[in-house]
Amino acid sequence: MWFCxxxxxxxxxxxxxxxxxWINYLKGYEDGLxxxxxxxxxxxxxxxxxxxxxKKRPESGVAEDVIRRGxxxxxxxxxxxxxxxxxxxFSPAGEDPSLSELKPLVIGLMKxxxxxxxxxxxxxxxxxxxxxxxxxxxxxKDMVARYLDSHIEQAYGVISKYGLKQQNWFQRxxxxxxxxxVDPLDLYRCLLGRLGLSTEVLDGxxxxxxxDLLSGFVTAASVPDDVRLMIKPIxxxxxxxxxxxxxGHALHHLHNAEQGLLTTWSAIYDECMAVLLERLSLQTVLDxxxxxxxxxxxxxxxxxxxxxxxxxxxxxxxxxxxxKLYRRHYSQIxxxxxxxxxxxxxxxRSLDPVYVHNYVIGAxxxxxxxxxxxxTLGCSPDIWGGWIRDNYYFDGRRRSLRQKTADVxxxxxxx
Numbered sequence: 001m002w003f004c005x006x007x008x009x010x011x012x013x014x015x016x017x018x019x020x021x022w023i024n025y026l027k028g029y030e031d032g033l034x035x036x037x038x039x040x041x042x043x044x045x046x047x048x049x050x051x052x053x054x055k056k057r058p059e060s061g062v063a064e065d066v067i068r069r070g071x072x073x074x075x076x077x078x079x080x081x082x083x084x085x086x087x088x089x090f091s092p093a094g095e096d097p098s099l100s101e102l103k104p105l106v107i108g109l110m111k112x113x114x115x116x117x118x119x120x121x122x123x124x125x126x127x128x129x130x131x132x133x134x135x136x137x138x139x140x141k142d143m144v145a146r147y148l149d150s151h152i153e154q155a156y157g158v159i160s161k162y163g164l165k166q167q168n169w170f171q172r173x174x175x176x177x178x179x180x181x182v183d184p185l186d187l188y189r190c191l192l193g194r195l196g197l198s199t200e201v202l203d204g205x206x207x208x209x210x211x212d213l214l215s216g217f218v219t220a221a222s223v224p225d226d227v228r229l230m231i232k233p234i235x236x237x238x239x240x241x242x243x244x245x246x247x248g249h250a251l252h253h254l255h256n257a258e259q260g261l262l263t264t265w266s267a268i269y270d271e272c273m274a275v276l277l278e279r280l281s282l283q284t285v286l287d288x289x290x291x292x293x294x295x296x297x298x299x300x301x302x303x304x305x306x307x308x309x310x311x312x313x314x315x316x317x318x319x320x321x322x323x324k325l326y327r328r329h330y331s332q333i334x335x336x337x338x339x340x341x342x343x344x345x346x347x348x349r350s351l352d353p354v355y356v357h358n359y360v361i362g363a364x365x366x367x368x369x370x371x372x373x374x375x376t377l378g379c380s381p382d383i384w385g386g387w388i389r390d391n392y393y394f395d396g397r398r399r400s401l402r403q404k405t406a407d408v409x410x411x412x413x414x415x
């Protein structure tokens with residue numbers, strides 16, 4: 001059967017790519033991704049020709065999404081440019097890329113992504129991303145806009161109080177939330193225990209901690225038995241919540257009981273599960289004073305992400321007006337006079353496009369889930385973890401995020 005063979009070959013290449021990406025981020029770029037991208041693209045081209053033959057399989061919808069999205073992301077013209085930018089950002093041999101070098105690459109990458117998405121029958125690359133993740137574009141935009149409208153005034157006050165700027169954002173958030181060092185594994189055992197989840201699941205998780213590592217990154221080289229996580233040491237509340245956020249990524253892999261394509265993940269599901277655990281950690285492992293500060297930091301970061309998303313959506317339509325659009329959107333938090341080309345250095349414009357909205361939706365899903373857990377299970381977190389495992393994690397990609405959260409989030413109110 002073509003489907004079984006396609007699934008087998010795709011998963012082999014998919015996890016091989018994840019391993020390469022992990023090694024590159026852990027040790028510096030030792031090997032580019034162009035070759036494996038090309039092999040995945042060739043497989044997807046063959047898969048597209050045969051896709052209509054087995055529509056009744058439970059994985060067929062996932063396969064269709066994987067193929068349609070992958071034919072754009074793995075196309076040599078797209079992946080070659082993306083990999084070039086990725087290496088410029090993360091290669092230890094070189095200096096930080098300059099705006100003048102990156103800007104034509106980033107704009108060029110946006111252009112080819114749009115072109116190839118339209119060849120697949122989508123209105124644009126953002127439309128491709130939303131549709132292949134079972135999201136309605138109008139609902140996404142409305143959800144993000146409502147969050148921004150509800151929190152912008154409060155966020156502006158926090159940004160002004162602490163002097164938060166684009167250039168010092170992460171440094172200042174660490175500075176205002178300093179704590180005594182925390183061992184990540186001790187934190188993880190404590191959090192799982194508070195949520196009633198077995199710590200034995202950590203046996204399948206590699207944890208790497210180092211000052212020279214990314215602030216947070218998780219991937220899986222095999223699900224559920226080879227999940228990998230890297231973070232920086234924990235010296236602040238922000239770094240603590242980042243560590244819990246990354247564990248949220250890892251846990252849905254570690255508890256996935258599916259096989260084949262259903263062990264892959266959509267970006268919206270992956271990020272929502274990470275934000276959910278991050279938010280639950282605030283309620284279960286922090287005292288009231290630290291929790292209030294951590295919640296304030298989370299809110300102001302979500303506002304920044306909401307603005308970033310709104311700017312990006314306009315940028316996809318009018319990249320020639322980038323400076324004007326930057327001023328319009330970022331003036332809401334007092335950044336209108338910053339370098340207008342700084343957006344080029346934001347990896348959400350190149351390496352992870354049409355992604356930043358996932359954090360804001362994750363905040364909404366997390367709040368609604370927490371409310372649902374209190375309402376249906378009471379205020380004892382030690383039984384919340386089992387509900388999350390059984391209702392969100394267990395069946396992997398068999399159900400979309402919207403299906404998993406249908407009783408928790410009123411999706412129909414948006415859009």
